[in-house]
Amino acid sequence: MKIGMVGSGLVGSTAAYAMVMQGIGRELILVDIDKERSQAEASDILHAVPFAHPLKVRSGGYTDLKGSKVVIVTAGANQEPGESRLDLLERNAEIFEGIIPKIVQNAPEAILIVVTNPVDIMTHLTANIASNYDIPSNRILGSGTMLDTARFRALVGECVGVDALHVHAYVIGEHGDSEVLTWSLVRIGAVPLDTFCELRDLEMDEEVCADIDKRVRHAAYEIIEGKGATYYGIGSALAQLTEVILYNQRRILTVCTPEDNVAGLSNVTLSLPRLIGGDGVITTFPIPIDDAEKEALKESAQVIKDSIESLQKSG
Numbered sequence: 001m002k003i004g005m006v007g008s009g010l011v012g013s014t015a016a017y018a019m020v021m022q023g024i025g026r027e028l029i030l031v032d033i034d035k036e037r038s039q040a041e042a043s044d045i046l047h048a049v050p051f052a053h054p055l056k057v058r059s060g061g062y063t064d065l066k067g068s069k070v071v072i073v074t075a076g077a078n079q080e081p082g083e084s085r086l087d088l089l090e091r092n093a094e095i096f097e098g099i100i101p102k103i104v105q106n107a108p109e110a111i112l113i114v115v116t117n118p119v120d121i122m123t124h125l126t127a128n129i130a131s132n133y134d135i136p137s138n139r140i141l142g143s144g145t146m147l148d149t150a151r152f153r154a155l156v157g158e159c160v161g162v163d164a165l166h167v168h169a170y171v172i173g174e175h176g177d178s179e180v181l182t183w184s185l186v187r188i189g190a191v192p193l194d195t196f197c198e199l200r201d202l203e204m205d206e207e208v209c210a211d212i213d214k215r216v217r218h219a220a221y222e223i224i225e226g227k228g229a230t231y232y233g234i235g236s237a238l239a240q241l242t243e244v245i246l247y248n249q250r251r252i253l254t255v256c257t258p259e260d261n262v263a264g265l266s267n268v269t270l271s272l273p274r275l276i277g278g279d280g281v282i283t284t285f286p287i288p289i290d291d292a293e294k295e296a297l298k299e300s301a302q303v304i305k306d307s308i309e310s311l312q313k314s315g
Helices: 010-022 035-046 085-106 119-131 146-160 193-199 206-217 219-227 232-246 291-314
Strands: 002-006 027-031 056-059 068-073 111-114 140-142 251-262 265-277 280-284
Touching: 002 010, 002 085, 010 027, 010 035, 010 232, 027 035, 035 056, 068 085, 068 232, 085 111, 085 119, 085 291, 111 119, 111 232, 119 140, 119 251, 119 265, 119 291, 140 265, 140 280, 146 193, 146 206, 146 232, 146 251, 206 219, 232 251, 232 265, 251 280, 265 291
Parallel strands: 002 027, 002 068, 027 056, 068 111, 111 140
Antiparallel strands: 140 251, 251 265, 265 280
16 A cells, blocks of 8 residues: 655654554655655665564655555645745645646545645645546545644643543644634543543643643644654654555544535635545534534634635735
């Protein structure tokens, strides 16, 4: 099973390394405009194969993506000092208008995973471009709030003393400042968070929850300030998402994909819990969030909708 990685920077190379460590797929193709970088990353990752799993890892071009089951897109420009969000959007939109057709022309059966930020809008744009080649939107998905959801679960688990794998909680909406932590849905195992805390004589008051909310919402800023970029968490998320698709594992993940209607807004792309399998997005689940969370989701959807419309006007 072949996996394409378009973009061999920190996120792309880390995701590729995570796949080798976990034995996901059988062949990895790294594609980058900087061929020297992609060749170097492919060689370095290949040298880890004897210590992990037997994958082929090599650098290539778009034609080498032929036969890929999954193509991950991490390519794009980074935001420059003083550059507006719309300016970054316009630059990345131009990049995607060049690379997405090359991907779908060479790997028309592949499921595309978009990682480039702002991921919701870039996924929306990818779906629009891919539709010109008759690629259905269920095969276009973004990493969305998978990482935010992982951060939420990790911090709640740490707070209540439970393995994060047994914390069921979701971050929905934009992958960004307007994202929504759905506290009303948090379960520890099958037990509502409040009930679990009562049973264990734990205190999770508004101050504790507000601290977790802040740490989830601002995690990327703090990590970037400390070391320049985030890549381990998102690399691991991409490895899991790819595994789910390759092996049709049918897991529920908070990825983003175009929706006809979200919170009364039409044609918007954001993250919700979705069933993911070998054909991409199988279904999206309506979730019983409380009224405050519904309003926050609507506001988050509006943020994305406004950005999409601003990009369309500038184009």
